[in-house]
Amino acid sequence: MPNPLENVDTGNVPYVIVSSDTHAGLPVADYRDYLESSVHAEFDEWLLERHEHRRISEENNGEYIAQWEGDNAEGLRGAYDPEVRDKELDADGISGEVIFADGDAVTGMESPPFGAGLSAGQITDPKLAFAGARAHNRWLIEFCATSPVRRAGVALVPIVHDIDESVREIELLAGKPGIKGVMVPTMWHDKPSYGSTHYDRVWAACAEAGLVVHTHSGEADFESYNDNVAQYMLEVPFWTHRILWQLMLSGKFDKFPGLKYAVVECGSYWLGDLLWKADVNFGASGKVKKMSSRTKGLIKRLPSEYVGTNVFVGASTMSREEIRRRHVNGIDALMWGTDYPHPEGSWPHTVERLETDFREVSIEDTRLLLGLNAVECYDLDLDGLTEVAARVGPTPERLNQDPDLRTADDAIRTARWWFDDYGMDWKG
Amino acid sequence: MPNPLENVDTGNVPYVIVSSDTHAGLPVADYRDYLESSVHAEFDEWLLERHEHRRISEENNGEYIAQWEGDNAEGLRGAYDPEVRDKELDADGISGEVIFADGDAVTGMESPPFGAGLSAGQITDPKLAFAGARAHNRWLIEFCATSPVRRAGVALVPIVHDIDESVREIELLAGKPGIKGVMVPTMWHDKPSYGSTHYDRVWAACAEAGLVVHTHSGEADFESYNDNVAQYMLEVPFWTHRILWQLMLSGKFDKFPGLKYAVVECGSYWLGDLLWKADVNFGASGKVKKMSSRTKGLIKRLPSEYVGTNVFVGASTMSREEIRRRHVNGIDALMWGTDYPHPEGSWPHTVERLETDFREVSIEDTRLLLGLNAVECYDLDLDGLTEVAARVGPTPERLNQDPDLRTADDAIRTARWWFDDYGMDWKG
Numbered sequence: 001m002p003n004p005l006e007n008v009d010t011g012n013v014p015y016v017i018v019s020s021d022t023h024a025g026l027p028v029a030d031y032r033d034y035l036e037s038s039v040h041a042e043f044d045e046w047l048l049e050r051h052e053h054r055r056i057s058e059e060n061n062g063e064y065i066a067q068w069e070g071d072n073a074e075g076l077r078g079a080y081d082p083e084v085r086d087k088e089l090d091a092d093g094i095s096g097e098v099i100f101a102d103g104d105a106v107t108g109m110e111s112p113p114f115g116a117g118l119s120a121g122q123i124t125d126p127k128l129a130f131a132g133a134r135a136h137n138r139w140l141i142e143f144c145a146t147s148p149v150r151r152a153g154v155a156l157v158p159i160v161h162d163i164d165e166s167v168r169e170i171e172l173l174a175g176k177p178g179i180k181g182v183m184v185p186t187m188w189h190d191k192p193s194y195g196s197t198h199y200d201r202v203w204a205a206c207a208e209a210g211l212v213v214h215t216h217s218g219e220a221d222f223e224s225y226n227d228n229v230a231q232y233m234l235e236v237p238f239w240t241h242r243i244l245w246q247l248m249l250s251g252k253f254d255k256f257p258g259l260k261y262a263v264v265e266c267g268s269y270w271l272g273d274l275l276w277k278a279d280v281n282f283g284a285s286g287k288v289k290k291m292s293s294r295t296k297g298l299i300k301r302l303p304s305e306y307v308g309t310n311v312f313v314g315a316s317t318m319s320r321e322e323i324r325r326r327h328v329n330g331i332d333a334l335m336w337g338t339d340y341p342h343p344e345g346s347w348p349h350t351v352e353r354l355e356t357d358f359r360e361v362s363i364e365d366t367r368l369l370l371g372l373n374a375v376e377c378y379d380l381d382l383d384g385l386t387e388v389a390a391r392v393g394p395t396p397e398r399l400n401q402d403p404d405l406r407t408a409d410d411a412i413r414t415a416r417w418w419f420d421d422y423g424m425d426w427k428g
Numbered sequence: 429m430p431n432p433l434e435n436v437d438t439g440n441v442p443y444v445i446v447s448s449d450t451h452a453g454l455p456v457a458d459y460r461d462y463l464e465s466s467v468h469a470e471f472d473e474w475l476l477e478r479h480e481h482r483r484i485s486e487e488n489n490g491e492y493i494a495q496w497e498g499d500n501a502e503g504l505r506g507a508y509d510p511e512v513r514d515k516e517l518d519a520d521g522i523s524g525e526v527i528f529a530d531g532d533a534v535t536g537m538e539s540p541p542f543g544a545g546l547s548a549g550q551i552t553d554p555k556l557a558f559a560g561a562r563a564h565n566r567w568l569i570e571f572c573a574t575s576p577v578r579r580a581g582v583a584l585v586p587i588v589h590d591i592d593e594s595v596r597e598i599e600l601l602a603g604k605p606g607i608k609g610v611m612v613p614t615m616w617h618d619k620p621s622y623g624s625t626h627y628d629r630v631w632a633a634c635a636e637a638g639l640v641v642h643t644h645s646g647e648a649d650f651e652s653y654n655d656n657v658a659q660y661m662l663e664v665p666f667w668t669h670r671i672l673w674q675l676m677l678s679g680k681f682d683k684f685p686g687l688k689y690a691v692v693e694c695g696s697y698w699l700g701d702l703l704w705k706a707d708v709n710f711g712a713s714g715k716v717k718k719m720s721s722r723t724k725g726l727i728k729r730l731p732s733e734y735v736g737t738n739v740f741v742g743a744s745t746m747s748r749e750e751i752r753r754r755h756v757n758g759i760d761a762l763m764w765g766t767d768y769p770h771p772e773g774s775w776p777h778t779v780e781r782l783e784t785d786f787r788e789v790s791i792e793d794t795r796l797l798l799g800l801n802a803v804e805c806y807d808l809d810l811d812g813l814t815e816v817a818a819r820v821g822p823t824p825e826r827l828n829q830d831p832d833l834r835t836a837d838d839a840i841r842t843a844r845w846w847f848d849d850y851g852m853d854w855k856g
Contacts, residue, residue, distance in 0.1 A: 193652040195659060224621040228726075230677040230710045231623060234702060238666055249658040269705075273697050274662060276749070282658045298656075320849055321704070421748055 004308060004332035005407055008364040008372065012403065014393030015367060016385045018096040018152075018374035019089075020314035021216075021265050021337030021345070025103035025110035025117065026080050026139055034135040035113055042128060046114055057107045065106055068343055075348060076341050079103025079110050082146040089150065092338060092350040095371065095388040096380055098152045098314065099144070100183060100216050100264065101136055105342040112136035116156055118218035121185040126161035130169070133158055137173065144178025149384035152180035152374075154214055159184045159202050160191040167205045174209035180378040181212035181262070186219040186239055194243045195250035203247075207258035212312070212378060215243050217265040237266035244311060245274070249282065251298030253310040262377060264314035265339065269321065271313060272328040276418045278303035304416060305427065308332030312377040317346045320357055323369070327415030331365055331407075335374045351394050362405045363396045432736060432760035433835055436792040436800065440831065442821030443795060444813045446524040446580075446802035447517075448742035449644075449693050449765030449773070453531035453538035453545065454508050454567055462563040463541055470556060474542055485535045493534055496771055503776060504769050507531025507538050510574040517578065520766060520778040523799065523816040524808055526580045526742065527572070528611060528644050528692065529564055533770040540564035544584055546646035549613040554589035558597070561586055565601065572606025577812035580608035580802075582642055587612045587630050588619040595633045602637035608806040609640035609690070614647040614667055622671045623678035631675075635686035640740070640806060643671050645693040665694035672739060673702070677710065679726030681738040690805060692742035693767065697749065699741060700756040704846045706731035732844060733855065736760030740805040745774045748785055751797070755843030759793055759835075763802045779822050790833045791824045 026034075028050050035043055058065055069076065078085035080103065089097060101117025103110030114123055116132025123129040133156035144153040155173050159166045173179050184194075184202075192198035206213050220239040225231040241263045253259055279302045307330040315322060316337035326334055339345025346353045358366050371389075375382050396403060413419065419426050454462075456478050463471055486493055497504065506513035508531065517525060529545025531538030539545055544560025551557040561584035572581040583601050587594040601607050612622075612630075620626035634641050648667040653659040669691045681687055707730045735758040743750060744765035754762055767773025774781045786794050799817075803810050824831060841847065847854050 188652075193654060195652075195656060196654050224616075224623075224674075226621060226624050226678065228623060228678055230706070231673060233709055234673050234677070234706060235670075242663075245659060245662050246652075249662065250654065250656055269701050270698075273701075276697075278658070278662060281661055321845065417749065 003409060004368060005364045005409070005411075008367050010363045010403070010406070012395050012397055014389045014395050015093075015399075016096070016371035016375070016382070016389040017094050017336065017350075017393055018098065018371040018380065018385065019094050019338040019340060020098045020262070020335035020374050021316045022097040022099050022340045023101065023103050023105070023342060024079050024085070024099045024140070024143060025101050025112060025136070028109055028111060028113075030080070031113050031135050031139070034138045036131050036134070039113075039128060039131045043113055050109060050111070054107045054109055068106060072341070072348070076104075079341055080143075082143060086147065086150070088340065088348065090392045092340065092347050093354070093392055093394045094338060094340075094350065095385045095393055096150045096152065096374070097340070098154060098180065098337070098374065098378065099140070100154050100214075101156060103341060105344070112156065116158065117183075118216060120156065120158050121187045121189065121219040123158070126158070126165075129158040129161050130165055132156075134169065137169070141173075141176050141179060144176070148178035149381050150388060151178045152378045152380060153178050154181040154183050154212075155179055157182045157184060157202075159199060160188050163199065163201055166202050170202065170205040170209055170211060173211060179211070180380075181214050182206060183214045183216055184243075186215045186243070193246055195246035195252070200252075200255070203252050203256045203259050207256040210258070210379060212260040212262050214262050214264055214314075215240050237270055240264075240266035241270065245278070248303055248306055248311065249278070249299060251300075253306050254298065254300045257310075260310055260312065260377060262312040262314050262335075265316045265337070267322060268313045268315040268318065268329045268334055269325065271307075271330065272325060272416075275304040275307065275416070279416075279424065280418055280422050302427070308373075312373065317353065318357070318369075323357055323361060325415075326361075326365060326369060327411045328417075331368055331412060332376075333373060334369050335377065336370045351398070354394065354399050359400045360405075361401065362407045363401055363403065365407050366396070366399070366401065431837060432796060433792045433837070433839075436795050438791045438831070438834070440823050440825050442817045442823050443521075443827075444524070444799035444803070444810070444817040445522050445764065445778075445821055446526065446799040446808065446813065447522050447766040447768060448526045448690070448763035448802050449744045450525040450527050450768045451529065451531050451533070451770060452507050452513070452527045452568070452571060453529050453540060453564070456537055456539060456541075458508070459541050459563050459567070462566045464559050464562070467541075467556060467559045471541055478537060478539070482535045482537055496534060500769070500776070504532075507769055508571075510571060514575065514578070516768065516776065518820045520768065520775050521782070521820055521822045522766060522768075522778065523813045523821055524578045524580065524802070525768070526582060526608065526765070526802065526806065527568070528582050528642075529584060531769060533772070540584065544586065545611075546644060548584065548586050549615045549617065549647040551586065554586070554593075557586040557589050558593055560584075562597065565597070569601075569604050569607060572604070576606035577809050578816060579606045580806045580808060581606050582609040582611050583607055583639075585610045585612060585630075587627060588616050591627065591629055594630050598630065598633040598637055598639060601639060607639070608808075609642050610634060611642045611644055612671075614643045614671070621674055623674035623680070628680075628683070631680050631684045631687050635684040638686070638807060640688040640690050642690050642692055642742075643668050644742075665698055668692075668694035669698065673706070676731060676734055676739065677706070677727060679728075681734050682726065682728045688738055688740065688805060690740040690742050690763075693744045693765070695750060696741045696743040696746065696757045696762055697753065699735075699758065700753060700844075703732040703735065703844070707844075707852065708846055708850050730855070732758075736801075740801065745781065746785070746797075751785055751789060753843075754789075754793060754797060755839045756845075759796055759840060760804075761801060762797050763805065764798045779826070782822065782827050787828045788833075789829065790835045791829055791831065793835050794824070794827070794829065
């Protein structure tokens with residue numbers, strides 16, 4: 001494995017920050033122009049539902065909504081206005097961004113038609129799922145073209161509903177300036193699971209097109225929570241990163257070596273332990289003989305070796321603990337994100353947040369987490385982004401960092417304690 | 429919170445080891461005598477299936493099965509023979525044990541009728557689920573009565589199928605010598621989830637009867653794995669401990685303060701992080717205002733405060749990393765287990781395993797992990813167990829431990845780093 005820290009500038013030049021998690025979307029009614037007329041009648045019905053949802057949200061939570069939308073009125077328009085958006089990114093120190101659907105997380109008034117973004121799993125009619133996704137994708141292509149250096153759009157492909165249609169959409173998206181990935185439904189419901197061969201043509205098409213596959217936090221096993229949001233919050237990371245192991249352990253990254261997958265906004269705290277378990281149980285010599293078949297020889301590397309090459313983590317506004325665990329989880333795979341313009345993110349106070357949380361982190365680690373890992377994952381224009389960063393990026397000095405703090409060459413090796421504990425070989 | 433380390437003997441007296449995870453069961457055919465005659469026809473069919481399963485297992489994995497069963501022929505008879513069992517426990521240094529169903533993990537030839545033990549979730553006919561469970565329970569009551577000091581039996585109650593019938597069974601089990609808990613199906617499938625009010629009469633009956641509720645590793649979302657055992661192994665802990673959060677976050681431990689729950693054989697590595705997330709998001713002041721309702725005021729303590737009082741973890745043969753994390757996960761809640769007579773456990777080499785793995789652990793911590801937490805959880809007869817331990821238990825010296833190593837009084841407080849990180853109050 002090449003050392004990801006090699007050639008990283010440890011000087012005081014501004015950070016190229018790429019937010020690996022932002023959101024954009026039109027006000028719901030404006031999607032009509034991007035939507036096939038064959039579903040306009042269903043769209044009108046859906047709009048009524050949206051307005052009713054908004055009304056109920058205001059009834060239950062009006063004070064909070066009014067304050068959030070009042071305090072941030074101008075910046076929230078950046079969900080669909082590229083000029084406003086660039087100003088907000090600039091002020092927040094952000095050079096580039098990876099854009100998901102659903103600009104409005106508070107009342108859902110900037111969702112793609114029929115909820116084809118973060119709520120895609122709830123759509124049961126394939127026709128509506130694809131129509132909504134295509135409408136958003138058409139708009140997203142235009143939106144990203146306004147600044148393809150800064151914007152990496154993640155298009156929508158509801159792969160559970162139709163493989164042929166999905167492959168067609170992926171081929172259509174390929175090569176569009178600023179389109180860098182696709183988001184697939186988090187849950188497969190009654191369809192084949194993602195580790196089956198059913199979706200292989202989708203993964204092949206994504207690898208071929210250089211589009212990173214994503215799942216983004218949102219869907220979960222809602223029926224089991226009895227409207228208890230705490231149960232949802234505690235479980236949603238599992239449902240979001242579940243596909244990672246489906247892909248990895250069924251050998252999709254071996255079958256399609258160009259395939260990349262990123263899991264977004266479900267933290268990274270769970271990663272190290274699952275790599276430990278996976279490396280030890282499926283990579284090293286097995287202790288439990290009755291389970292000797294395991295991955296059936298489908299995977300060629302240790303699970304942790306796919307991290308940073310095929311697997312990336314859009315860990316959004318990382319907690320301080322997750323920053324401390326950066327080497328065990330993957331200093332070459334974790335990507336900071338602001339979640340702009342959602343209220344649970346760091347916008348519009350990203351730099352203040354970074355000043356506190358990265359104080360004890362080396363400059364080279366910080367460069368990877370804040371931007372260079374995203375550049376690698378999405379094959380972004382580093383020169384173009386560096387130009388933007390020169391104007392808007394905070395410097396290491398601004399983040400109160402010690403210029404002499406260096407990361408050891410064997411930081412990952414040392415952090416992944418299970419290699420020593422279980423006497424495993426490190427192929428670093 | 430009282431200090432769990434107070435009054436723990438730090439001298440060289442032998443350890444009272446309680447294996448929080450053992451298995452017992454009759455050879456399948458012998459369950460007939462314990463089974464209601466109304467289902468004997470179905471039982472005969474099921475026996476044929478069992479024999480066919482055995483035949484296929486031998487075909488696929490014959491060499492391993494022959495070796496395991498040959499090497500351990502005498503000890504494996506302890507699955508149903510109390511005299512043999514006591515000899516095996518003695519030789520393994522074990523004073524007491526918490527007994528689950530399914531003696532034979534390799535070919536399933538000691539499963540309760542219809543798979544009513546670890547496979548209960550697969551039974552769709554309530555009549556068979558209860559008949560199988562009752563047959564095992566009748567036998568288990570006899571089996572535990574052979575040595576009620578040493579044996580704590582966990583009976584079977586398939587609560588998803590019928591609340592009235594479940595409550596009746598729990599009331600019947602109450603007070604039976606050596607019966608200390610019930611195991612419920614891991615998954616609720618199409619039935620209401622365990623956090624709903626649907627099961628409240630079951631939890632009330634368990635609390636009243638002093639029976640600890642369990643889920644034990646086994647069931648998972650099999651349909652999603654495409655016969656890839658690695659995906660099963662990596663996910664099965666989630667499915668096993670999922671009920672913990674259903675119970676806790678829906679306030680069952682507040683509604684039924686005497687209710688205790690133990691999750692068994694799915695490790696403990698996942699616990700600390702989920703306590704962090706739960707304490708911070710549902711205990712401290714919330715940062716994400718749009719989710720302010722959360723647990724709806726149903727829970728009165730911080731999530732981590734239920735651990736060691738209402739929540740226990742049968743962590744079986746803990747990994748060295750899990751032993752290192754004992755304070756963050758709960759030094760007052762973790763319970764060692766041998767998994768006897770299953771091949772993935774420490775039997776028949778438990779003491780050798782302890783000699784290696786507990787070398788750097790203080791004596792007081794070791795006493796809690798190896799036995800005293802189980803005594804607390806199951807209200808066992810400590811005097812009786814101490815008598816057995818005087819004869820069979822290894823001493824701290826035998827485990828190569830430093831007699832002068834002490835655990836700090838604030839070890840849990842210090843290990844649960846999130847109290848400092850998030851500026852939370854500790855109610856220790």
